[in-house]
Amino acid sequence: MSKHFDIAVLGGGPGGYVAAIRASQLGFKTVVIDKDNLGGVCLNWGCIPTKSLLKNAEHYDNLKNNSEEFGLKVEGLSFDFNKIIKRSRGIAERISKNVELLIKKNKIERIKGFGKLISNNKVEVSFENGNKEEITAENIIVATGARPRFLPNIPVDRKSIITSSEAMTLEKLPKSLIVVGAGAIGVEFAYFYSVLGTKVTIIEMLDQILPIEDKEVSETLEKSFKKRGIEIFTGTKVVKAEIEKEDVKVTIDKNGEIKELRAEKVLNAIGVVGNIENIGIEELGVETYKNSIVVDRENYSTNVKGIYAIGDVIGAPWLAHVASSEGITCVEKIKGLHTTKVDYENIPGCTYCQPQVASIGLTEQKAKEKGYDLKIGKFPFMASGKAFAIGERDGFVKLIFDAKYGELLGAHIIGSEATEMIAELGLAKALEATPEAIIKTMHAHPTLSESIMEAAANALSESIHI
Numbered sequence: 383m384s385k386h387f388d389i390a391v392l393g394g395g396p397g398g399y400v401a402a403i404r405a406s407q408l409g410f411k412t413v414v415i416d417k418d419n420l421g422g423v424c425l426n427w428g429c430i431p432t433k434s435l436l437k438n439a440e441h442y443d444n445l446k447n448n449s450e451e452f453g454l455k456v457e458g459l460s461f462d463f464n465k466i467i468k469r470s471r472g473i474a475e476r477i478s479k480n481v482e483l484l485i486k487k488n489k490i491e492r493i494k495g496f497g498k499l500i501s502n503n504k505v506e507v508s509f510e511n512g513n514k515e516e517i518t519a520e521n522i523i524v525a526t527g528a529r530p531r532f533l534p535n536i537p538v539d540r541k542s543i544i545t546s547s548e549a550m551t552l553e554k555l556p557k558s559l560i561v562v563g564a565g566a567i568g569v570e571f572a573y574f575y576s577v578l579g580t581k582v583t584i585i586e587m588l589d590q591i592l593p594i595e596d597k598e599v600s601e602t603l604e605k606s607f608k609k610r611g612i613e614i615f616t617g618t619k620v621v622k623a624e625i626e627k628e629d630v631k632v633t634i635d636k637n638g639e640i641k642e643l644r645a646e647k648v649l650n651a652i653g654v655v656g657n658i659e660n661i662g663i664e665e666l667g668v669e670t671y672k673n674s675i676v677v678d679r680e681n682y683s684t685n686v687k688g689i690y691a692i693g694d695v696i697g698a699p700w701l702a703h704v705a706s707s708e709g710i711t712c713v714e715k716i717k718g719l720h721t722t723k724v725d726y727e728n729i730p731g732c733t734y735c736q737p738q739v740a741s742i743g744l745t746e747q748k749a750k751e752k753g754y755d756l757k758i759g760k761f762p763f764m765a766s767g768k769a770f771a772i773g774e775r776d777g778f779v780k781l782i783f784d785a786k787y788g789e790l791l792g793a794h795i796i797g798s799e800a801t802e803m804i805a806e807l808g809l810a811k812a813l814e815a816t817p818e819a820i821i822k823t824m825h826a827h828p829t830l831s832e833s834i835m836e837a838a839a840n841a842l843s844e845s846i847h848i
Contacts, residue, residue, distance in 0.1 A: 385491075387413045389713065390505055390519035392497040392661065395422020396429075396702040397693030398525035399481055401709030406488040408717045413517060414490055415497035415507055420481040422527050424702040426474050427547045432570055434470040435550060436734050439577040443736065451773055461578065463555045470550060493517075499524075499662030502688040506662075521688055521716055524675060525709065526661060528654035528694035535622045536562060536650050542625045543648045546571065556580050558645040560632050562620055564591035566733040568651035569603070573735035576612050583613040583643060585634060590616055592733060596745040596780060596794040603796060606737060606776065623648055656695040663689075672697070680723055681715035682708055690716070699729055730808050732801040737777045740804035743792035743811050746782055755785040759817065759841030761833045763797045765848045768828035774798030779837040781807075781817075788816035799830055806834060817841045 389405045391398045394416035402414040419426055442461055449456045485492050495507040495515070505522060507515045530545040532538055540548050549571050559575050561568045564586035576582040584591060584607070590600040591607070591614060604614055621633040621640070632643045655673040669676040669685045674697035677683060682690045692712050693705030707724050714721040733739040749756055762778045763769035777797020784791055793807035810820055820838035825831050839845040 384504075384516040384518050385413070387411050387491070387517060387519040389413075389521045389523060389716070390415065390497075390517060391523045391525055392416075392499075392505065393422065393525035393527055393693070393695075394418075394420035394481070394485075394492075395525060395527045395693060395705065396424045397527075397705030397709040398422065398523070399485065400706040401523055401525060401692060401713050402490050403484060403488050404710045405713045405716075406490050408713060408719075410713070410717075412490045413493060413519070414485060415493045415495060415505065417494060417496045417510075419475075419478040420485065420492075421474075421478045422702075423529075425477055425481065427550070428567075429702050430477055431470040431474040431550055432546075432574075433734055434473045435466065435574050436570060436736075438466045438469070439574045440736055443577045448773055463578070464553070467551060498660065499666055499668075499689070502666065502686050521690065523682075523709070523712060524661065524663070524684075524689065524691040524695060525693045525705070526657040526695045528656050528700055530650060531653040531655050532650065533652065536620060536648070536652075537623065537625065538650050539625060542630050542646075543623055543650060545650055549649050552647075556646040558629075558647070559583070560585065560630070560643055560645040560648045561651055562623075562632075562648060563651035563653065564588075564614075564616070565593070565651065565653070566731070568649065569733055570735050571649055571651065572607065572612055573610075576607075576610050581611070581645075583615070583645065585615045585618050585620055585632070585643075587619055588616065592739060594731065594745075595733075595739060595741055596792070597747060598778075598780060599739055599741070599794050599796045602777065603735070603737065603739060654694065654700055656697065658695060679726070682712040699726075699731075701729065701731070704729055725812065728808060728811050730804045732804065734801060737774075737797045738800035739796050740800040741792070741794045742804055742808050743790070744782060745792060745794070746780075749782055749791050754791060756791075757783040757785045757788075757817070757841045759783070759837040759839065759845070761837040761840055761845060761848060763830070763833060765836070766828075766830060766833050768830050768832065769798065771828065772798065774830075779803075779833045781820075781834070781837045781841060783817055783841050788818070789814050790816070790820075793834075797830075803831055803834065806831060 388410035389412045391402045391414045402412050405412040495509045497505045500506050558581040560583045561572045562585050572582045592600045618636040624631045629644045630648045675691040692708040694700045730742045759781045764775045780794040782792040790811045817838040825835045836845050
């Protein structure tokens, strides 16, 4: 007789395992099914291990280029690339084990195998040894995540043309690297390898790197990257990539001008597609669209009763914190709680290169397209006492307010600790904070977050320090 559960979760990433824990907290008998280590791509191959790599690069960069400013003398500075990689993998493994412990602590059954839907309340689990097991559940949550998007003109072989997974496990530092795609993943790896001495080239089809960010932010980051020696081609298509004996030849088209580039490695960073194949959804008639499962974003139900889906498998935005929020909301809706739905207009985006980039809400361009009259406040880190003290003077805070009602529409930061500072602005936006409310909220001195207060004041022409 098969085991029966209230909720079965397919996938143990930041959407799946969080949903399982919340389900257990609410009294549901829960099982989480995943053939790999818990934590998904984010914990094992994305968010966490890449931040380890980026911190290594930041330390090395500061010692190499900024030590004299702090009165430090560094001789014979070098790095061990394999140890950098090893540290990153070790961190991912430890945190994955911690997630396993959380699952155990919350009395959630963990099945390590591949789950496939047989019906709207039955899952077949296949194990590595060839055995199979069936379980039943009143509700099934699909949280199978996403994988890198491939194009036929960029033939990924995971050796010469690689994905982000290979980029963080290379055995030796490449002499040259072409990054195709300048979203967060592409930009972070471009920064990491450039700092360590790799000749890096970025190719982006759209007209700016970090295409979804505010144009001023992207332009500032591009200037910073070019100062590092990173070559950048925006508004450029990759015609084809050809693996040759010694390197990879990449043919590009910029406004009709054809050019050939060469590099030891090419990183394919052009986005992701949902993992919807071979999990039984087609047989059950679950509606899909462009490699994503279609759901009601109020409760994450599909068109098939008892089947729900969350996270990257339901499409953009492909972010771990979004998946976690969706997982919690989904389970609370199943419980019948009157929970607040996920606010897709208030999602922070972060890029962890140096300088860091973080944003929430509308860009200046998007706000204008929507017809808002704007009040915009900017404050440069160059005018921040704390930024001067720590030697991080590049960047700015930019706040976009509705001129009529004073509501915060968008916030954009480029500079030191931008990814930590953005949370305050997420709360401010959620509470429809006005410039006056931010100004009158006393910020400790000296802090980088004072720049937020000063930017709000600048929107009203009241900034003190510029």
